[in-house]
Each structure stands twice: as C-alpha cells, then as structure tokens.
Amino acid sequence: MAGKLRTGQVAKAAGVNVETLRFYERRGILKEPHRRSSGYREYPPEAVRVVRFIKRAQELGFTLYEVEELLVLRENTDASCEQAKATATQKMEEIEEKIQSLRAMKKALGVLVKSCASKGSVRECPILDALDDKPTKRARS
Amino acid sequence: MAGKLRTGQVAKAAGVNVETLRFYERRGILKEPHRRSSGYREYPPEAVRVVRFIKRAQELGFTLYEVEELLVLRENTDASCEQAKATATQKMEEIEEKIQSLRAMKKALGVLVKSCASKGSVRECPILDALDDKPTKRARS
DNA sequence: ATGCACCCCGTACCTAGGTACGGAGTCAAC
DNA sequence: GTTGACTCCGTACCTAGGTACGGGGTGCAT
Incomplete structure (x- = not known):
C-alpha cells in the first residue's frame, strides 16, 4: 500500500522540479531513494513532506545547510543524543x-x-x- | 550634531563591507547619499540602521526586492496611501x-x-x- | 609636502541554490 | 511492437547577492 512515487510525482506534489530533487540528493539533503532494477528512483510518500519542509524552511531564512542539520536531528534521536539536544536547543x-x-x-x-x-x-x-x-x-x- | 559618516564607518557599524553599500546603492535599495565636493559619500547616521534592517530582514527570508518594498513603505506614507496600506497589510x-x-x-x-x-x-x-x-x-x- | 589610510569607479569574479540540455533507456497504453 | 511521456546521467548554464581588484584621487597628521 501507499504507492511508491517516481521523481516526477514527488516533484509535482512538492512544487519543485525534478532536477531540484536530484540536486538535493547530490547535496546529501535528500537521501537516496530505493531504485528499481531499471534505475528509476522510488520515493516513499514522506519524501514529499521532506521537500516541502525544505522549501518552507528556506522561506524562513534557513540555508540548505541549516535545513540539513534540522533534518539530521529528525533521524538522529538515539545516537549522540546529547549532541542532538544541544543543536536543537540552539536552533x-x-x-x-x-x-x-x-x-x-x-x-x-x-x-x-x-x-x-x-x-x-x-x-x-x-x-x-x-x-x-x-x-x-x-x-x- | 551627529556627524555624517563615510562609507567605511557605515560599513563597519553595520557589519557589512564597503562594496556591499555600493551594491545596495546600485540596486536602488539604499538611496544615494550626499557627496562632498571630492566625491566622497556622506551618510546620515540613520543609514546604519537601514543597512542593519536589510541584513536582518534577509535572515528572516526576505529577498532584497521585498526589503526594498518594506523600505519604500517607510517613506511613502503620504503619497498613494491606499496602495501602501494594501502592501503593508499583505506583508x-x-x-x-x-x-x-x-x-x-x-x-x-x-x-x-x-x-x-x-x-x-x-x-x-x-x-x-x-x-x-x-x-x-x-x-x- | 609626504605618508598612509581611506575613498572613488568600473569590472571581474565568487557562492548558493537551482535550471536547462540532450542523448539514451523505460513504461504503459494502444 | 510502437509511440509518447517519463526517467536516467553528466554537464553547462543561470540568478541573487555579494566580494575582490586595481589604478587613481582625498584627508590629515606629522
């Protein structure tokens, strides 16, 4: 259930263009999705939310680097907890x-x-x- | 009272560099100050506040164009009042x-x-x- | 009247954050 | 089984917002 999405679908849903997704991937801010055997990317639906988050955060004056920090916090909740906490508090x-x-x-x-x-x-x-x-x-x- | 300032002084006080002031001037976001006969710019002290405003607004995610709109509102309070009001409300x-x-x-x-x-x-x-x-x-x- | 810091201007260059191009492979509907 | 839309990748290009360079003039303290 909850179909996987292709680049075009994610891009459209998030209001960016396909090259931007690739750009974010290269930057490391959007993590590499699973690939079909054909090489096509398959994104989970959450990817759309991530991209929207990025765009909105930018409008709030955060750089991509800062957005990345925020997104890292999201995943990073067990490991190096103290570190994460400090970052979060400062943000x-x-x-x-x-x-x-x-x-x-x-x-x-x-x-x-x-x-x-x-x-x-x-x-x-x-x-x-x-x-x-x-x-x-x-x-x- | 309240001496006129030269580019270097304004720049330093506002935490930008001199070329940035010139850049803002070219962009029309910072209005051209008086000049001495030598050609030197003479800024009123307020210029520092304007520049700081610009920098802070940028950190809040406004583009230079938007900052300009905001600064225009500031001067523009008599003429085309309805227009200004609409802009301000939307902002x-x-x-x-x-x-x-x-x-x-x-x-x-x-x-x-x-x-x-x-x-x-x-x-x-x-x-x-x-x-x-x-x-x-x-x-x- | 000289030195040194500061300013002038035009122009070239730089970083961040994308966008566009184009040739080749893939998918799915017909 | 072909067609048209979509995807792949690498690379080149673009805009916004500055920064830097360099040759020449200014201000003023000594």
Missing part, C-alpha cells in the same frame, strides 16, 4: 529570535497601516526601529 | 504565516529535546509535521 533560540523580529516588523507595519488609515503622514516610521535592537547575535539576557 | 499576513511556521518548528524541536532528554528514541519525529500544513492559506489563529 530553538535562533528561531525564537526570528519570531521576535518578525513580531516587531508586523507591529511596525500595523502602525503604518493605522496612521495611514487615520490621517495623512507619519513622521518617524517605526519599521527601522522594529529590528533595531536586533536579537541578531544573541538575545540579550 | 503583515505573510509575516504572520512565517511566525506560525517558526512557532511550529520551535515546538517540534522542543518535543525532540524532551524525548531525547527523557528516554532514548522517538518514533515519528514531529519536525516534518511542523511545516506540513503550512499556514500558507489558513493560519489557525
């Missing part, structure tokens, strides 16, 4: 900082919209302030 | 979706860390699920 912090920045940006845009809606002009636009005390390097403790 | 939605995705990712990592801390292995890692139903169209509140 969580990074993610939290991104969330904070995005919240600030959203808020700043909200202010713009509102001032725009009510009256004409706003001096001192808040957008720059939004990311000004950037949590970029480390959230201040 | 806010996009940002909210990113926040949702990041929250989901963070939570998934939390599960990993916990399961890792307590016992050995976890089947069915939650990371993929995190972005699986990406909030692209329907953010769950």
Whole structure:
C-alpha cells in the first residue's frame, strides 16, 4: 500500500522540479531513494513532506545547510543524543529570535497601516526601529 | 550634531563591507547619499540602521526586492496611501504565516529535546509535521 | 609636502541554490 | 511492437547577492 512515487510525482506534489530533487540528493539533503532494477528512483510518500519542509524552511531564512542539520536531528534521536539536544536547543533560540523580529516588523507595519488609515503622514516610521535592537547575535539576557 | 559618516564607518557599524553599500546603492535599495565636493559619500547616521534592517530582514527570508518594498513603505506614507496600506497589510499576513511556521518548528524541536532528554528514541519525529500544513492559506489563529 | 589610510569607479569574479540540455533507456497504453 | 511521456546521467548554464581588484584621487597628521 501507499504507492511508491517516481521523481516526477514527488516533484509535482512538492512544487519543485525534478532536477531540484536530484540536486538535493547530490547535496546529501535528500537521501537516496530505493531504485528499481531499471534505475528509476522510488520515493516513499514522506519524501514529499521532506521537500516541502525544505522549501518552507528556506522561506524562513534557513540555508540548505541549516535545513540539513534540522533534518539530521529528525533521524538522529538515539545516537549522540546529547549532541542532538544541544543543536536543537540552539536552533530553538535562533528561531525564537526570528519570531521576535518578525513580531516587531508586523507591529511596525500595523502602525503604518493605522496612521495611514487615520490621517495623512507619519513622521518617524517605526519599521527601522522594529529590528533595531536586533536579537541578531544573541538575545540579550 | 551627529556627524555624517563615510562609507567605511557605515560599513563597519553595520557589519557589512564597503562594496556591499555600493551594491545596495546600485540596486536602488539604499538611496544615494550626499557627496562632498571630492566625491566622497556622506551618510546620515540613520543609514546604519537601514543597512542593519536589510541584513536582518534577509535572515528572516526576505529577498532584497521585498526589503526594498518594506523600505519604500517607510517613506511613502503620504503619497498613494491606499496602495501602501494594501502592501503593508499583505506583508503583515505573510509575516504572520512565517511566525506560525517558526512557532511550529520551535515546538517540534522542543518535543525532540524532551524525548531525547527523557528516554532514548522517538518514533515519528514531529519536525516534518511542523511545516506540513503550512499556514500558507489558513493560519489557525 | 609626504605618508598612509581611506575613498572613488568600473569590472571581474565568487557562492548558493537551482535550471536547462540532450542523448539514451523505460513504461504503459494502444 | 510502437509511440509518447517519463526517467536516467553528466554537464553547462543561470540568478541573487555579494566580494575582490586595481589604478587613481582625498584627508590629515606629522
């Protein structure tokens, strides 16, 4: 059950093109699927989710390398547990900082919209302030 | 008060290199500063904040083009207000979706860390699920 | 009035992340 | 058993976002 998928099907379902799958495979971010005797790749349905994850994570500002780290965590839950835990914890912090920045940006845009809606002009636009005390390097403790 | 800055100073303060400033200027994302009679650029202190904003926004997954849109909003608060409002509102939605995705990712990592801390292995890692139903169209509140 | 750091500009080059090409083999429906 | 869509692989090419180079001018402290 749960048919195996071929490259074209995975690509279409995930919204990427076939060459991208091969590219990810070469990069090691997508692991090599089983092959038929003909050489055709046969992906498990999960592959689609992996690829979608990759694309979404990229939109969130993660590099392929970082995405790979995240995916490794996924498999790696028994071996080198402490290591994995440390990585995960650190990623969580990074993610939290991104969330904070995005919240600030959203808020700043909200202010713009509102001032725009009510009256004409706003001096001192808040957008720059939004990311000004950037949590970029480390959230201040 | 508040001296004008030269390229090197802005670059250093913002953590980029000088060529990057020129590159942004060519791209139109950083507007051309005043020049001395010698041809030297003189930036207002705010330029540093603009550049930092650009860098941070990129880390949040925005392209330079998108960053430009955001920066344009900043200046554009009187003219074509309705237009600006629409753009801002749409960006806010996009940002909210990113926040949702990041929250989901963070939570998934939390599960990993916990399961890792307590016992050995976890089947069915939650990371993929995190972005699986990406909030692209329907953010769950 | 010289030295050294800094700036100018144009142009070439680089990395990340794909995309496209093209000749050959495979699958399945007709 | 042929046809048309799909897949294989290697290699070349492309876009975004910078970086580096190099020859020449500037600023200012000594």
